[in-house]
Amino acid sequence: MSSVLKPTIESTIAKTVSDGWIATRRNIYKLRRDPEIFVFSLIQPIMFVLLFNYVFAGAIQVEGGDYTQFLMAGIFAQTIVLSSTYSGSAMAQDLKDGIIDRFRTLPMSSAAVLIGRTFGDLVINASSLIVMMITGFVIGWRINSSIPEAALGILLLLFFSYAFSWVMALIGMSVRSPEIINNVSFLVLFPLTFLSNAFVPSETLPGPLRVFAEWNPVSALIQSTRELFGNVPAGIPAGDSWLQQNPLTTVFAALVLMLVVFIPLSIRKFKSISSR
Amino acid sequence: MSFIQANDLIKTYSANKRIVKALDGLSLDVPKGTVKGLLGPNGAGKTTTVKVLTTLINPDSGTASIDGVDVLKEPEAIKRMIGVSGQYAAVDQKLTGYENLEMVGRLYHLGAKRAKQRATELIEMFDLVEAANRPVKGFSGGMRRRIDLAGALVINPPVLFLDEPTTGLDPRSRLGLWKVIKDLVSDGTTVLLTTQYLEEADQLADSIAVIDQGKVIAEGTSDELKMQIGGQRVELSLVRLEDVEKGKSLLAGMAQGDVSVGNDGRTISAPVDNAAATLQQALKTFAEESIELNDAGMRRPTLDDVFMELTGHKTEDVSA
Numbered sequence: 001m002s003s004v005l006k007p008t009i010e011s012t013i014a015k016t017v018s019d020g021w022i023a024t025r026r027n028i029y030k031l032r033r034d035p036e037i038f039v040f041s042l043i044q045p046i047m048f049v050l051l052f053n054y055v056f057a058g059a060i061q062v063e064g065g066d067y068t069q070f071l072m073a074g075i076f077a078q079t080i081v082l083s084s085t086y087s088g089s090a091m092a093q094d095l096k097d098g099i100i101d102r103f104r105t106l107p108m109s110s111a112a113v114l115i116g117r118t119f120g121d122l123v124i125n126a127s128s129l130i131v132m133m134i135t136g137f138v139i140g141w142r143i144n145s146s147i148p149e150a151a152l153g154i155l156l157l158l159f160f161s162y163a164f165s166w167v168m169a170l171i172g173m174s175v176r177s178p179e180i181i182n183n184v185s186f187l188v189l190f191p192l193t194f195l196s197n198a199f200v201p202s203e204t205l206p207g208p209l210r211v212f213a214e215w216n217p218v219s220a221l222i223q224s225t226r227e228l229f230g231n232v233p234a235g236i237p238a239g240d241s242w243l244q245q246n247p248l249t250t251v252f253a254a255l256v257l258m259l260v261v262f263i264p265l266s267i268r269k270f271k272s273i274s275s276r
Numbered sequence: 277m278s279f280i281q282a283n284d285l286i287k288t289y290s291a292n293k294r295i296v297k298a299l300d301g302l303s304l305d306v307p308k309g310t311v312k313g314l315l316g317p318n319g320a321g322k323t324t325t326v327k328v329l330t331t332l333i334n335p336d337s338g339t340a341s342i343d344g345v346d347v348l349k350e351p352e353a354i355k356r357m358i359g360v361s362g363q364y365a366a367v368d369q370k371l372t373g374y375e376n377l378e379m380v381g382r383l384y385h386l387g388a389k390r391a392k393q394r395a396t397e398l399i400e401m402f403d404l405v406e407a408a409n410r411p412v413k414g415f416s417g418g419m420r421r422r423i424d425l426a427g428a429l430v431i432n433p434p435v436l437f438l439d440e441p442t443t444g445l446d447p448r449s450r451l452g453l454w455k456v457i458k459d460l461v462s463d464g465t466t467v468l469l470t471t472q473y474l475e476e477a478d479q480l481a482d483s484i485a486v487i488d489q490g491k492v493i494a495e496g497t498s499d500e501l502k503m504q505i506g507g508q509r510v511e512l513s514l515v516r517l518e519d520v521e522k523g524k525s526l527l528a529g530m531a532q533g534d535v536s537v538g539n540d541g542r543t544i545s546a547p548v549d550n551a552a553a554t555l556q557q558a559l560k561t562f563a564e565e566s567i568e569l570n571d572a573g574m575r576r577p578t579l580d581d582v583f584m585e586l587t588g589h590k591t592e593d594v595s596a
């Protein structure tokens with residue numbers, strides 16, 4: 001009998017790094033062949049920037065500022081929150097296709113498939129962000145702060161999207177249907193990103209919606225990036241809630257909470273799932 | 277001597293408020309270098325058995341080991357010695373055949389160079405050269421199956437699990453796959469194979485375990501099993517339903533086992549010793565008794581017959 005081929009890597013850390021990279025590479029290969037993702041992550045963000053800017057700019061007055069400057073942080077946040085849906089639907093699709101069963105019978109790190117999923121989606125989100133920033137520049141958006149502040153703003157958006165991918169990955173493995181994930185996430189995430197300070201100052205919203213928007217963590221993400229890019233209009237300071245007054249602390253707390261809770265939960269879930 | 281061992285496996289699922297015993301005290305023993313065929317109808321527990329032995333699911337109770345390594349306690353060690361091709365091809369549809377196999381090699385930690393080499397070797401071995409650089413999505417079912425099987429062979433595993441490897445394939449692809457599996461087996465690999473087809477178990481397995489409702493209900497070589505249920509069968513289809521009872525008792529007088537009635541209510545069949553002689557005798561007797569026939573013939577036993585004989589119920593009842 002031809003002899004069994006032996007592994008060349010033994011240490012757990014080296015395996016996790018290598019397997020995580022192979023799983024990430026798999027998702028990057030797939031991006032090249034998936035026109036849907038291309039439209040979803042590159043064309044749609046450009047469209048949103050242009051549509052919201054030209055449709056709302058005339059109607060919405062931002063005191064002491066200009067709507068394009070105000071809008072961009074909102075579009076950035078909305079896009080990365082919505083696109084995390086893909087982390088969930090892609091996990092569900094992998095389960096449906098049965099490829100998860102293949103992975104689970106290989107001697108690979110149990111975290112690797114999730115690492116690959118979340119890093120692959122980070123690449124998508126980073127590309128969306130770059131495309132939106134370029135479109136923004138073309139229509140007159142400017143960063144009015146220092147380079148370190150702007151860099152922190154970009155990192156904050158990317159970290160937030162990364163952490164949120166772990167949440168959605170767990171949901172994807174639990175719900176197991178890519179279609180349900182897409183529909184439910186549209187029903188939940190779309191209002192969540194709209195009922196915020198993304199497109200209009202939250203103080204212009206009617207009573208209960210205003211309260212919701214002020215306590216919405218997505219508003220905190222938007223407020224902090226707006227501040228870090230120097231795009232806060234003079235006449236519209238942050239809202240009254242504690243979250244709005246301390247947006248950076250809120251976003252950091254949300255980030256840490258998502259990572260600390262959902263990474264272990266997702267890995268544990270992965271260790272017990274099997275298709276059909 | 278036994279290489280793959282399972283003792284008293286129990287696994288229950290609750291689906292739609294109903295408790296399903298997928299495994300109900302299943303035990304298995306596969307000697308080193310042999311092929312064990314797990315034969316059973318839909319829902320018998322074949323896939324569940326394979327999933328337990330390949331570390332995909334944990335049983336509620338029972339133990340399992342491969343080459344002395346405990347499957348439940350040391351799944352990581354087990355994964356380094358097994359190759360698995362599940363019931364549904366587990367390949368990434370958006371990757372090419374080559375990319376799929378290279379990825380599997382990397383995830384077995386063979387290193388970049390060896391993984392590439394191995395992917396190329398397997399592509400040639402499985403005759404997939406012209407499909408190697410196209411996404412799997414465009415492949416036929418048979419090709420997808422072969423990629424999946426190739427994925428199971430990346431490390432030349434000493435133990436191979438194949439869950440219904442040829443279900444859904446056309447006869448030609450089935451024959452091709454049988455040949456691949458036979459070659460592997462002659463190389464000394466220990467194989468656990470599940471199938472719904474007696475003929476497939478017959479062709480490939482050294483020993484067959486018939487399973488039903490989560491238990492092994494009979495075990496032996498294919499010849500032993502066929503002896504047990506009678507080798508050849510004589511089958512007669514009657515024109516008039518009123519004749520069925522009389523026909524059954526006439527046939528019983530010539531047969532070696534119970535007479536069974538087919539789903540149409542008018543086809544009766546039974547295991548016999550000498551099929552040709554019995555068939556002649558039956559035609560004569562039925563003519564004398566003026567029982568008209570639509571059709572008459574002899575055939576090999578099917579899985580349905582095995583089940584009829586071993587459990588007293590039809591396979592359809594089991595899957596319902």
Ligand SMILES: Nc1ncnc2c1ncn2[C@@H]1O[C@H](COP(=O)(O)OP(=O)(O)OP(=O)(O)O)[C@@H](O)[C@H]1O
Pocket residue numbers: 276289290291296297298316317318319320321322323324325363472
């Ligand atoms: N995840 C699950 N949830 C609920 N019930 C399940 C699950 N997996 C299997 N079952 C049930 O357990 C029983 C055994 O299933 P299993 O898949 O092992 O059968 P099988 O012999 O492989 O059948 P088939 O020939 O259809 O593949 C069936 O009744 C099936 O419905």
Ligand SMILES: [Mg+2]
Pocket residue numbers: 322323324363439
């Ligand atoms: Mg099955």
